[in-house]
Amino acid sequence: MGIQERKEREKEQRREEILDAAEKVFFEKGLNVATMDEIAEKAELSKGTLYLYYKSKEDLYLAVIMRGLEILHEMFKVRASTTDSTATKLVALWDAYLAFFNNHREHFRMIHFLQSPHFHKQVSEEMKQSCTLLNRRIWDTVNAIFRRGVEEEILRPNLNPVDVGIILWSSATALMLRVDNEYALWKESMGIDLLKTLKLSNELFFDAICTPQGRTMIAAVEHR
DSSP states (O other), rough: OHHHHHHHHHHHHHHHHHHHHHHHHHHHHHHHHOOOHHHHHHTOOOOOHHHHOOOOHHHHHHHHHHHHHHHHHHHHHHHHHHSSSSHHHHHHHHHHHHHHHHHHHHHHHHGGGGGGHHHHHHHOOHHHHHHHHHHHHHHHHHHHHHHHHHHTTTOOOOOHHHHHHHHHHHHHHHHHHHHHHHHHHHHHOOOOOOOOHHHHHHHHHHHHBBOHHHHHHHHHHHHH
């Protein structure tokens, strides 16, 4: 291994150590309360070293968000790359997002923070561009499956695959946020199990976008 290659590996390892520390601090305290001093202490580095890798606390926060997005992208890619039928892949997309919500809850919460306009004002253009490219890869993976669904007449032919993906993502995320923040409240006050509501929402969504043939295929996959 050459000197330059070794330096690059050491730099990447240091970056991962910083992200590991930042995750722990951000998961515990959130963006507004967490400080770079705390992250530096957790990483056992000087605060100045953190700024060699990330220009601001917001850049570092976005880097942790992108870590979560990479996990989600990989989960989607695994489903998309199988030899399963398109109907199976459509159901698997939903299952993957639900698994991400259940198993990576802190990352899910951070990703929602991307919608804050104030946050975007604090992030460097370089980090914004990196995040945009990653988001594009995720959407390309998702849209390819919806496009196949339209081509194979599983989904209604008048639908734009991008519109379908946006609607599914938005409706699922809105309910997941309620599950995360209000599950006990709805259960106790209304007798509503929001996890069942989330499942029903998904079923109604596919019922609305599928052709009659597609509904039969999706139902067969869901009842295996």
